[in-house]
Amino acid sequence: MSQYHNPVMLKECLEGLDIKPDGVYVDVTFGGGGHSKAILEKLTTGHLIAFDQDKDAEQNAQQLAKEAGKRSFTFIESNFRYLKKFLRLHGITEVDGILADLGVSSHQFDEPSRGFTIRAEGVLDMRMDQAAAKSAREVVNEYEEKDLIHILSAYGEIRNARTLAREIVNFRMNQPIETNEQLKAIALKNAPKGRDLKYLAQVFQAIRIEVNEEMEALREFLVQAGEVLKAEGRLVVMSYHSLEDRPVKNFINKGNIKGVDEKDFYGNPIRVLDPVNRKPIVPTAAEIKENSRARSAKLRIGRKRSK
Numbered sequence: 001m002s003q004y005h006n007p008v009m010l011k012e013c014l015e016g017l018d019i020k021p022d023g024v025y026v027d028v029t030f031g032g033g034g035h036s037k038a039i040l041e042k043l044t045t046g047h048l049i050a051f052d053q054d055k056d057a058e059q060n061a062q063q064l065a066k067e068a069g070k071r072s073f074t075f076i077e078s079n080f081r082y083l084k085k086f087l088r089l090h091g092i093t094e095v096d097g098i099l100a101d102l103g104v105s106s107h108q109f110d111e112p113s114r115g116f117t118i119r120a121e122g123v124l125d126m127r128m129d130q131a132a133a134k135s136a137r138e139v140v141n142e143y144e145e146k147d148l149i150h151i152l153s154a155y156g157e158i159r160n161a162r163t164l165a166r167e168i169v170n171f172r173m174n175q176p177i178e179t180n181e182q183l184k185a186i187a188l189k190n191a192p193k194g195r196d197l198k199y200l201a202q203v204f205q206a207i208r209i210e211v212n213e214e215m216e217a218l219r220e221f222l223v224q225a226g227e228v229l230k231a232e233g234r235l236v237v238m239s240y241h242s243l244e245d246r247p248v249k250n251f252i253n254k255g256n257i258k259g260v261d262e263k264d265f266y267g268n269p270i271r272v273l274d275p276v277n278r279k280p281i282v283p284t285a286a287e288i289k290e291n292s293r294a295r296s297a298k299l300r301i302g303r304k305r306s307k
Helices: 010-017 034-041 057-067 080-089 106-110 136-142 145-156 161-172 180-188 196-211 214-228 242-254 285-290
Strands: 024-027 047-051 072-076 095-101 229-239 273-275 298-304
Touching (some): 010 095, 010 229, 034 095, 047 080, 080 214, 095 214, 136 145, 136 180, 136 196, 161 180, 196 214, 214 242, 229 242, 242 273
Parallel strands (some): 047 072
Antiparallel strands (some): 229 298, 273 298
């Protein structure tokens, strides 16, 4: 099984799931299958369902299915925003645990043709689901200036978003922006001094999030995860930047994406989960040294409340 990346905080994720050998678990971000493989090894009569919208992950899933032996494993080629729908299609209404690793896989960054990376020439694509209609090319070349400003500011936290959006619009008036090298050249003219790489990463992150509707998908997933978990079931989510971590934290701690205290008629807090860890779990220095991808990871765990 080809490894997309070393699974981040594997031990902590497994502990967070509190796996029962006969339980039903979902890995909604299968990728290279590292987390799934470790979960499956802890099951006997249990069942693991894995989701991934990236067609390239399917080959790894087929390999894991061969290795699973008598253990029950199902792969679903879909975005995790359709969690509830596909579980229902497979006759599953409740699960014991759900794992989500929200990072873009190293495989996607390392494949120039996917257009995610700032390190190599590639077409402007950035689609995690290769069948999706909207790519980075459409966003950069067809979005109105005001929409580009919003994306760059909200998803990339870029301070001079208005200036960069104007530069993009001016450039595309003469020729379309086809490659990540062209986009990099435009962005670098506006990068703060000494922060070129950081700025480029923010620009690419903003466009990638828009292309894949990552924030909308995350919000939809969190609500559905709360609905399908059994009482005492675990939600384990690993995020890599504050835009992702914030709604995860809010949902686990407050029961909603906004992070506001909502109360029922009797004044009791309306919450789906209880946080298992008040502060996020972060990787050890040793893991970061071995796997630089882990550097910004934050792990949060929620336990479904008993009715």
